[in-house]
Amino acid sequence: MTHASDAAKTVRIGIVGFGTAGRAFVPAIAKHSGFFFAGFADPSSSVRERGAREFGVAAYESIDALIERGALDAVYVASPTTLHRAHVELAARAGKHVLVEKPMAATLDDARAMVAAADAAGIVLLAGHSHSYDQPIHAMRALIDSGELGRVRMVHTWCFSDWIYRPRRPDELDASQGGGVTLRQGSHQFDIIRLLAGGAARSVRAKTFDWDPERRAIGAHTVFIEFDDGAAATAVYNGYGRFASAELCFDIGEWGFPAQSRAMAKPASVEDELRAKAERAHNAIPASAPNQPFFGLTLVSCERGEMRQSPKGLLVYTRDGKREIQLPTNVSPRELVMREFHDAISGRKRAVHDGKWGLANLEVCAAAIASSERGEEVFLEHQVALERRA
Helix, strand or coil: CCCCCHCCEEEEEEECCCCHHHCCCHHHHHCCEEEEEEEEEECCCHHHHHEEEEEEEECCCCCHHHHHCCCEEEEEEEECHHHHHHHHHHHHHHCCEEEECCCCCCCHHHHHHHHHHHHHHHHCECCCCCCCHHHHHHHHHHHHHHHCCCCCEEECCCCEHHHHHCCHHHHHHCHCCCCCHHHHHHHHHHHHHHHHHHCCCCCCCEEECCCCCCCCCCCEEEEEEEEECEEEEEEEEEEECCCCHHHHHCECCCCCEEECCCCCCCCCCHHHHHHHHHHHHCCCCCCCCCEEEEEEEEEEEEECEEEEECCCCCEEECCCCCEEEECCCCHHHHHHHHHHHHHHHHHHCCCCCCCHHHHHHHHHHHHHHHHHHHHEECCCCCCCCCCCCC
């Protein structure tokens, strides 16, 4: 339960799952004065040994041991998606606030149960990280709230990458376990779109694609989303690696560095992939960058102007011409996640990306897959409108 006194205390946080996502949050935790990194849990003995040595914290084999012996206030759940529900429910029963990695869950039933567990325990449940925390996306939302450009009418976000051919665990390619492009990358895209268009999506029409017989997975999608107020959006993702959307984005990649071309590799054995994935976890997501991140191209059309990302911030197009709004590059998106999490725990500010918001994002992912399978529009039931802020 959150109390007023929480605002003054340091929140001891532990991490469950110390792969790429889990490790990526350590610098953001360290930079926030309101958090203390108290330890982590991971089933791999080599990961535990290396992480404990590198960060000087206690390492545990299970979330149970982490919670029992780590004296925690909060848990970041970065375990495989199929374990999210069990880990969130366990943390909630123990009265720990929870940040859960995207996708929030493998199924809507699991996500609904997670929201219910958090509500019953009176703890904060935050769903992230997603690229909706990128500074240009925040700046777009602030400009929309100012009213200068009028109402949002269209949002388009398009990303082309080599996602399918990066080292993967088998579950990361299996949609039934929360894998594939639509669940793992669409959860970024749909979060961006919902944040910019106001949250309350009405329906989804989509086509997903699986076109490499040697790498079976949903590897691409085209998704059309309609909103209650008549706004519309498209999300395009292609993870097959031939074209990179960095060519449309000043040759800057997902994490704000100059894009580097990668040769597509033939799928390796499972053992080789797991080794490569474990090694990649140590350097895959940098803590800082010289430019704004580009998770593809996001273009917003309002009644009186357009917006898109620039290397240093945001480009705004109106009848008066083009102007650039420069934004800080010394604050990472994950630092903004930790700010939102701490503000919610301390009672200073209600979280945008709470459990119900995460459920709504997952619903769009599931609806896109269902729409493609059934060849029809899918109407949504769990959407929440963005709360307007001054």
